[in-house]
Structure formats: structure tokens, C-alpha cells
Amino acid sequence: MTELSPTERAMIDTGMVGRLREQRISTLDEIHAINGVPKESTRTKDTPFLTPLMAEFIARSPFFLIATANADGSCDISPKGDPPGAVRVLDARTLAIPDRLGNRRIDGFQNILTNPHVGLIFLIPNDDETLRVNGRAFITTHPELLASMAIDGRAPKLATIVEVDEAYMHCARAFLRAGLWKPETWPDPETVPTSAAIVSEQRALPPPDESAGKRREPYRATLY
Incomplete structure (x- = not known):
């Protein structure tokens, strides 16, 4: 982590964090006592594979976020976008994600090399529900797969393969609260x-x- 300059340090209220920690939650029981427990239908809604309708949702999604973490647990999340259908559902347990041009920081790739666990959330414009997928990833240079993912005659040089561990739909409340698809709120x-x-x-x-x-x-x- 980059060391803060004196000016940057002056902008941070270090005492505030200490005060907030005095009311820190430290057990799951405390959270349940405040929030309650999920319904059985909510707790068991995930599946260890992609259903046909989940695969259709991914095929219609032009945008998703992928979260990764390194071996020490430091996290990164990156937005990804392409025409719908660019993310391939190879089978009910396997996704293939093309790597397009970017800034070459490859934070996510670096993390995957040391910790394969990833989390994805797929969005469809004007739809308030989202699809969440968690799994384990690796990076491939498989030539036939990469060639099949070409856009404008340019194939990606790498692809991320995600082996699905769980998948489930996420409710619409966050998007409804944000009014994300309402132009008048933009x-x-x-x-x-x-x-x-x-x-x-x-x-x-x-x-x-x-x-x-x-x-x-x-x-x-x-x-x-």
C-alpha cells in the first residue's frame, strides 16, 4: 500500500475509526439478533450449477462485475462489458470470459494466479434483478476458444474459465432503491x-x- 503524504494524513480522522470500533459487531449471532434470519427459501436458493434460465440470463447480459482476492485476502473488483453473449456458458458448470483490451494492470489475473476463488454478478439493462455466480477460475490461452470470441476480427489473447460452485438470483431491492434505470435520476x-x-x-x-x-x-x- 502506498504511504500517505502529510497532507493526505491530515484529511483522515483517525480517531473516528476508533470510535466506530467501540460499537463493532463481532459475532454472527449479534447480526441475526438485529437483522433476523433468512427464510428457508432464501437460504437454499443457490444451486451448484447454472440452470437453463440462468444460462439465458448470462447470454443476455452485456455487463458484469468480477471480484477476486489474492492469497492474503486483499480484494479487487473489476467491471467487464461486451455485447450480450460474449460470456460463454460452456456447460452447466463452466463459464468462459474473454479478456479485452485494458490498462494492463491485470489485478484480477494476478489474484487468480494465487487464489482461484471469484465472485461474479451479471446485469441486464432495465432489469432490476441480477444473477450471482461464485466459483474457481483459471486463465487459458486455448486457441480455438479465443478465436471463437473475436470481435471486429480481433480475438482476445486470454480468457478466464470459471468453474461454478454456486449460482443464484439476487433480488431487485438495491436497483429499485437506486432508481438505476430511471433516466430522470441520472x-x-x-x-x-x-x-x-x-x-x-x-x-x-x-x-x-x-x-x-x-x-x-x-x-x-x-x-x-
């Missing part, structure tokens, strides 16, 4: 801080040129 994208602006802030650089049409320009040029 902020003006021109007012949202971009990664370029945040990096400039981190490095004490002048603000980047983000005039009309330039905010997403570098990404659009390197999708595949």
Missing part, C-alpha cells in the same frame, strides 16, 4: 469527475482538457 455526465481528472488531482497536475467530445475519446479508440 446526473449530467459532464459534471461527473472522470478518471483523467482524478489522476490529475492525485498527482497535483493541471486539470485535463475535457471539452466537448474529449471525455471518453481515448476509450472509444481502443475498445477491441
